[in-house]
Amino acid sequence: MIFVSIFKKSKAKVSKKEINYKNHIWFLNENDK
Amino acid sequence: MIYKSIDNIKNLNFPVLIIGSGPAGISVALKLEQRKIKCLIVEAGDEEYNEESQSFYKSKIIGDKITDLQYSRIRQFGGTSNQWGGWSKPMEDYNLSSWGIEDNQLNEYKKQTCKILGIKNQFRKSNLNKYFNQIEFQYSDVNFKDKYKEHINKSKYIDLVLNTQIVNFDGEENKTKYASCIFNKKNYQITSDYFVLATGGVENSRILLWTKEVTNLIDKNLPIGENWMTHPWFIAGHGILKKKKLAEYLDNEFIDIDGPLHISSSKNFKEENLLSGALYMSAQENEKLYKELIKDILCIAPSLGKKLARSFLKKDLKCGNIFFHSEELSSSNNKITLDKITKDQNKVPITNLFYKKSDFTLRKAKMMLENFANTCRKLDLGRIAIKKEIHDLKSYDSLGVYHHLGGTRLGNNKINSVVDINLKVHNNKNLFVTGSSVFPTSGYTNPTFTIIQLSLRLGDYISKKII
Numbered sequence: 146m147i148f149v150s151i152f153k154k155s156k157a158k159v160s161k162k163e164i165n166y167k168n169h170i171w172f173l174n175e176n177d178k
Numbered sequence: 179m180i181y182k183s184i185d186n187i188k189n190l191n192f193p194v195l196i197i198g199s200g201p202a203g204i205s206v207a208l209k210l211e212q213r214k215i216k217c218l219i220v221e222a223g224d225e226e227y228n229e230e231s232q233s234f235y236k237s238k239i240i241g242d243k244i245t246d247l248q249y250s251r252i253r254q255f256g257g258t259s260n261q262w263g264g265w266s267k268p269m270e271d272y273n274l275s276s277w278g279i280e281d282n283q284l285n286e287y288k289k290q291t292c293k294i295l296g297i298k299n300q301f302r303k304s305n306l307n308k309y310f311n312q313i314e315f316q317y318s319d320v321n322f323k324d325k326y327k328e329h330i331n332k333s334k335y336i337d338l339v340l341n342t343q344i345v346n347f348d349g350e351e352n353k354t355k356y357a358s359c360i361f362n363k364k365n366y367q368i369t370s371d372y373f374v375l376a377t378g379g380v381e382n383s384r385i386l387l388w389t390k391e392v393t394n395l396i397d398k399n400l401p402i403g404e405n406w407m408t409h410p411w412f413i414a415g416h417g418i419l420k421k422k423k424l425a426e427y428l429d430n431e432f433i434d435i436d437g438p439l440h441i442s443s444s445k446n447f448k449e450e451n452l453l454s455g456a457l458y459m460s461a462q463e464n465e466k467l468y469k470e471l472i473k474d475i476l477c478i479a480p481s482l483g484k485k486l487a488r489s490f491l492k493k494d495l496k497c498g499n500i501f502f503h504s505e506e507l508s509s510s511n512n513k514i515t516l517d518k519i520t521k522d523q524n525k526v527p528i529t530n531l532f533y534k535k536s537d538f539t540l541r542k543a544k545m546m547l548e549n550f551a552n553t554c555r556k557l558d559l560g561r562i563a564i565k566k567e568i569h570d571l572k573s574y575d576s577l578g579v580y581h582h583l584g585g586t587r588l589g590n591n592k593i594n595s596v597v598d599i600n601l602k603v604h605n606n607k608n609l610f611v612t613g614s615s616v617f618p619t620s621g622y623t624n625p626t627f628t629i630i631q632l633s634l635r636l637g638d639y640i641s642k643k644i645i
Contacts, residue, residue, distance in 0.1 A: 162555070164478045169415055169563035172551035177479040177561075 180225075180331050181339040184361040192218040192337070194640060195357055195370035197344045197385070200257020201626055202613040202633045203376035204322050205294060209637025211335040215644055218368065219336065220359060222343040222377075223254035225323070234343070234522045237380070237529040241512075244408070244533055244579040251378050251582065255340060256323030258378065258580075264318040265624040266295050268631070272445040273454060273505070273621035278590060278599045287634040294630055296320045304431040309447040309549055313440045313456070314433045315624075342366075343524055346389040347373060347396075347609060354395060354609040360524045372640050375611045376633065379406075379582025382615035383514040384529050386586060386596070386603070391516065397605040400596050403514035406531065407506045407583040407620045410539055412574040414502035414547050418471055418486055419459070419560035421494050427557060437461045439496055442622060443546055453542040454622045455504040457550060459496055468497040475561065482561070500562065501577070502547065505622045506539050514585050535573070544568055581625055586615040601636050612636050 164171040181187055194210055194217035196203045203219050210217050223231045231254065237247035252260045268288060271281050292299040297316035304312040330336050342361045349355035356367040375382050383403040390396045419439070425432035442456040472490055476483030489495050511534055516527035544564070551562035568574055589595025592604040597616055603609045612633045614625040621628075 165566065166474060166478050166563070168566045169474075170566055170569045171474075171478060171561060171563040172548070172555050173479055173482070173561055174555050174558075177482045177555075 179333075179337050180327070181337065182225075182341065184339050184342050184359070184366055187218070187337070187339060190366065191369045192216055193370065193644060194218075194372045194374065195220065195368055196374045196376055197357065198257060198376035198378065198381070198613075199255050199322070199338060200376065200378060200613075201259050201294075201322055202378075202629050203257070203374070204326055205630045205633035206374050206376060206612060206637045206640075207336045208294065209634045210641060211333060213637070213641035213645065214335060215641055216335050217337070218370075219330075219338040220342050220344055220357070220368065221255050221338060221340050223252070224340050225255045227252065227254050227260065231341075234524070236522065237531060238517060238520075240530055240532045241534045244576060247380055247529065247531060250578070250580050251380065254323070255327075255338070256321055259320065259322040259626075262626065263624070264320070265315050266297055266318050266627045267301055267313070267315045267623050269621045269623045269628045270442070270445070270454065272448050273619060273623070276619055277588065283635060284628070284631045287631040290634055291627055291630040292316070294320070295627070296325070302431075302433050304428045304433060305444070306428065306441065307553060309444050310441050310553065311444050312428060312433055313442045315438070315440055318626075343526075344377075344385060345524065345526055346385065346392055348389070348393045349395050352395075352605055353607045371608060372643070373609045374636065374640070375609070376613050379585060379614040380514060380529055380531070382611055382613055383585035384516065384526070386611070387514070387516050388526055395606065395609075396603065397592065400592060400604060401587075401594060402596055403585050404510055405508035405584045405587055405594070405618075406512045406514055406533070407508050407617070408533075408579045409581045409583075409620060409622065409624075410502075410504045410506055410535070410543070410574065411577045411579075412502055413499050413565070413577065414457070414543065414568055414574070415500045415562060415564040416467070416471055416498060417459070417500050417551075417554070417560055417562035418475065419496040419554065420489060420558070421496055424559050427559060441550065447546065447549075451542050451545060453505045453507065453539065455502060455543060455546050456622045457547075458501040458503065459498050464498055467499070468495070471497055474563075496560075500547075502543055503622050504539050504543050505620050506536060508584055508587075508619070509534075509536065535576075537571070540568065540571055540574060543574070544571060581614065581620075583614045583617045583620045583625060586611045587618040588616040589618055600639050601632065610636060610640070
């Protein structure tokens with residue numbers, strides 16, 4: 146899985162659909178921006 | 179009539195003797211009363227809760243840490259209905275199908291169960307997709323002591339004695355003749371034609387194990403205490419759901435749009451994955467958590483976050499923690515035994531409960547949560563976040579273990595069950611067990627509704643034998 150950091154401040158990690166944020170994996174759509 | 183002392187009962191012989199005054203025991207008694215059959219209910223606890231009585235429930239837990247058995251059940255008139263949450267719903271047919279009891283046999287008692295629990299006989303279901311249904315629970319506020327105290331006091335058919343601990347059964351030629359009990363440190367014997375053990379998902383095993391040890395009444399090979407189960411119950415994550423969109427998707431069959439949300443796995447999910455489970459979101463809207471979650475979304479997907487914030491202002495969001503309630507497969511490693519050293523104040527060995535959380539349950543919980551989260555995002559019904567420790571299959575933090583299931587399972591085969599489908603102990607003519615200890619599988623549903631259905635059915639079965 147490729148993670149790209151979009152918000153350095155919040156340390157969120159983004160993959161195509163799943164985002165690890167505050168010890169939770171958010172299930173988002175690809176076009177969720 | 180309710181007796182505080184067994185010494186006040188003139189004749190210790192009753193057509194039916196019921197041990198335990200919780201939902202199971204009282205339901206059997208109510209059915210017998212309806213058929214004009216006399217019974218005595220024997221309750222180990224008092225009318226009111228007290229720590230001294232409760233301390234008889236001291237136990238040891240070996241394995242994973244779970245709720246102390248001294249406090250996850252109540253030794254008092256009314257049993258654990260003195261502290262239960264009241265969530266009520268019949269078990270899914272697909273979960274009952276392996277029990278060997280035909281569906282209509284329990285359905286026959288649905289209406290009366292609702293009456294006992296003081297709830298509406300309404301359990302709607304909306305199909306979400308192949309794997310999920312929205313389901314409806316009813317919430318009972320019945321405390322069996324409060325509801326039935328006066329009823330029992332006036333009943334011609336039901337007697338109840340408090341503060342009396344049944345220790346074991348005895349008899350000969352596979353027939354139970356009497357129950358040995360202790361009141362105020364003195365020993366008594368109560369004789370009867372039919373004996374019903376209804377002391378909950380731990381004590382039922384304990385009393386039968388002790389009977390097996392000190393008498394020859396019970397088949398020594400019966401797997402008493404084995405295959406104990408609970409319902410893993412934990413916060414699995416959090417999420418934001420769009421109420422109107424979900425209602426539209428369900429063709430406006432959405433059940434109580436502002437109430438609690440229950441989503442269960444379907445028969446298809448169970449068949450493909452062996453386990454069932456249910457998600458729950460509270461009706462109580464915690465504004466702080468709402469704001470926090472929307473803030474989280476604003477951080478990770480700002481455009482989506484802004485849209486959701488607008489929906490929040492229109493009160494169109496259901497937002498909060500997602501609780502998970504899972505079925506658990508039975509395992510021979512999870513079991514109740516008697517401690518070899520420590521005994522209670524009446525010299526009965528205390529219970530040892532061996533319990534380990536299951537990796538399989540965690541895997542299936544993750545699968546169900548992911549499936550639901552994917553459904554929500556694909557259909558744009560909302561967005562779900564799963565706790566990382568569950569996503570990574572590390573563990574889950576139990577919110578408490580209060581459902582005690584199995585240990586005296588029902589079934590046709592005495593190698594892996596203790597009672598038959600009529601709840602009679604295998605190879606015994608007149609000793610029955612009722613309650614969640616007879617569940618051969620746990621399903622995901624809270625057990626009390628099914629316990630009452632089984633107990634009413636047992637009352638009818640015994641009545642037919644007597645009349």
